[in-house]
Amino acid sequence: MRRLATWSVFLIVGGVAFTAIVAAVVNDDSPSSSSGVGTKSTSDVSLCDSKQLELSIRASGFVGHVAALRDSGTEPCDVGELHVTATVVDRNGQRVPATVAPPQEFTGVIHPGEELVETFDYSARCGQKGPFSATVIAVGEVGSVRTTSPVAYRRDPFKASSCKQT
Secondary structure (H helix, E strand, C coil), rough: HHHHHHHHEEEEEEEEHHHHHHHHHHHHHCCCCCCCCCCCCCHCCCCCCCCEEEEEEEEEEEECEEEEECCCCCCCCEEEEEEEEEEEEECCCCCCCCCCCCCCCCEEEEECCCCCEEEEEECCCCCCCCCEEEEEEEEEEEEEEEEEEEEEECCCCCCCCCCCCC
């Protein structure tokens, strides 16, 4: 009988805990999403000033490279639609074919310290040698943001080279 009472209490407490967790997730009662005094709702967020946006480029394994847009301000803001283009050149200034992955834009609200990311990749033609330099430009209703950075070409080990070996 004691064992039955112990299991009953355990199941009741577990059920209450499970229900509380589900309610918190469904209602999103987390402190970061609460709309208490001093926080702004999405409709109250103004458009970003391009001066408070920073753009950077970093490597991302075999996926290519990441263009990261960061809000350096103190308040969240709406980036609107910033269309992203990437240009890569070799050491002689010759363009290297570059592709930005869909959706090819930054959109929505960004919070201080948060990043919106877009990936891009490029393929060197036969005979093109590094170092390579990438320029990413994001243009939209809030203005434009631009960055240029050296990038390292890493050949995909799973693809055969299309260059003729002599």
